[in-house]
Amino acid sequence: MIKKLLTGVVIAGVIGLVGFWAAAPVLTGQAIIRAAERGDEAALERLVDFPALRESMKGELNDLLVAEMRNDPRVVENNLGGLATMLGPMFISGAVDTVVTPQGVAAMVTTAKAPDADGAVPSEPVKGRDEPDLHKAWGYRSLDVFAVTLTDRDRPENNLALLLERRGLFTWRLAAVDLRTE
Structure with a gap:
């Protein structure tokens, strides 16, 4: 009888640990959203890996800028287009360091809009007026990366995937964004 009870307790404990392990990024994502909505800077400082997020944003925005420049006939035909392509990452780097x-x-999370290729951050909505109706999608991309995809229901082009990365067994931090969520 004791052996069965002990086996049941061990099995329940393992199931509980696995359940908490799987739910931990969802809890972290919800905490980030709540902190952004409240404007709780201290909570965001704890939940976001700012150096990693800045590097991710620089890479994402550089890729967007290069793609925009390649598709813009004015830049392609202009002799200074190559110079703009080389200098663009410098400007993006400075802008990202300033805005992340x-x-x-908080502005990105509450509007589901990332900075533009020029580094301009969206403004936070005024409470009670023009607040976006955000749809949130949750899902693992790998065992160590979890995505919280935010989409403005009224403006579906405003979407942003927040990528949480595992930091230890149960700890997750916002460390990257994916601007190409479509």
Whole structure:
């Protein structure tokens, strides 16, 4: 009888640990959204890996800028287009360093809009007026990466995937974004 009870307790414990392990990124994603909505900078500081997020944003925005420049006939035909392509990443780097702050993250999370290729961050909606109706999709991309995809129901082009990365067994941090969520 004791052996069966002990086996049941061990099985329940393992199931509980696996359940918490699987739910941990969802809880972190919800905490990030709540902190952004409240403007809780201290909570965002704890939940976001800002150096990793800045590097991710620089890469994403550089890719967008290069793609835009390649598709713009004015840049392709212009002799200075190559110079703009070379200098663009410098400007993006500076802009990202400036805007990826707790306030900038809060603005991105509450509007589902990332900075433009020029680094301009969306403004936070005024409470009660023009607040976006956000659809949230949750899902693992791998065992160590979890995506919270935010989409403005009224403006589906406003979407942003927040990528949480595992930091230990149960700890997750916002460390990247994916601007190409379509």
